[in-house]
Amino acid sequence: MHFKYNFHFNFMKHSKKFMLFSIIVTLLGVVFLFTEGLNRGVDFKAGTTLDINVGASVDKAKAEELITAAGLSHGVITPGGERVSIRFDKVLSEAEVAKVKDGFIAAYGKDVSLEENTVDTSLAQELARKAIYAVLIASVFISVYVWIRFEWRFAVSSIVSLLHDAFFTISIFSIFHLEVNLTFVAAILTIVGYSINDTIVIFDRIRENMRFAKVKNYDDLSHLVDASVSQTLTRSINTVLTVFVGALLLFILGGESIRNFSLAMMIGLLCGAYSSIFIASPLWALMKKGSLNKPGKAAVAKP
Known part of the structure; x- marks a missing residue:
């Protein structure tokens, strides 16, 4: 029209x-x-972003609790239904990423999936x-x-x-x-x-x-x-x-x-x-x- x-x-x-x-x-x-x-964002500065699909409703407070339990500062957390995006201002090691994933699996079950996006300083x-x-x-x-x-x-x-x-x-x-x-x-x-x-x-x-x-x-x-x-x-x-x-x-x-x-x-x-x-x-x-x-x-x- x-x-x-x-x-x-x-x-x-x-x-x-x-x-x-x-x-x-x-x-x-x-x-x-x-x-x-x-x-x-993480695209323009060194850091790691984790996009986690837990298969159930997840809130910011619970995500903060799990990140803290993994021994990390929780960074910027953006919940979105069954997904949560967590941006860290430092580059996480494989062991640290594994700790985060294990924590979410323990809380939400084995169907948890995680996508990692890491950018170094250069x-x-x-x-x-x-x-x-x-x-x-x-x-x-x-x-x-x-x-x-x-x-x-x-x-x-x-x-x-x-x-x-x-x-x-x-x-x-x-x-x-x-x-x-x-x-x-x-x-x-x-x-x-x-x-x-x-x-x-x-x-x-x-x-x-x-x-x-x-x-x-x-x-x-x-x-x-x-x-x-x-x-x-x-x-x-x-x-x-x-x-x-x-x-x-x-x-x-x-x-x-x-x-x-x-x-x-x-x-x-x-x-x-x-x-x-x-x-x-x-x-x-x-x-x-x-x-x-x-x-x-x-x-x-x-x-």
Whole structure:
């Protein structure tokens, strides 16, 4: 089903307010990143994660009791029905893993199964470094494509928008101390893809309208951007809603291992739609303003 939204808003008039909001959140994120850092999962720091299926309902208190009985500090325990995930900040030896498994078998029976995931220090550092490289390389190639396909102002605006979306999501995870792992990196890369998709749709409409409009001053340019965003608003909202509902269902019904991935996707999708309208488009208009010399009014087809 396709929904049509007859919604008109003076986007350019209020763009400075939204830019200020983004700057505040970004600065807040920088403060938290430097003071608190990210809550790195076992993928990005040395440690061991044990996923244990006990075949019966298990609560956090019982899991803590069994871990303590095995002579270990219980670390971070995440129960989920018949499964429990336990993350240790150190690499466990085979003997320590065996003690944990034996304790759960004694409490819940022989049907207990255990999956171990261990990352040493060097591998954790390499994964973190490659995750950063992946996001940066993706952003660079996307900006080069936009530069070739459109013009340099569009490329600069799109890369600022992409970095804004990625850092905004990272800031939220830092502020609320949510765990960051490899699925989070996958979410960031997916967010980058959806964000540039929204941005290019608006930029393509702006370029088409520029072909027929007589833009002579900044007011004309603002009117053109507002018209272009309004003309693509229905498509942008429908696209975001479709993917957002899928991510929301994954967050509610999915397992614990993909919950933060789903949450990052939801935040990033909303942020991507927001930045395409209130960051990328106004930023392009500000850069384009310098090339306008003549006064006058532009004729832009209304949606």
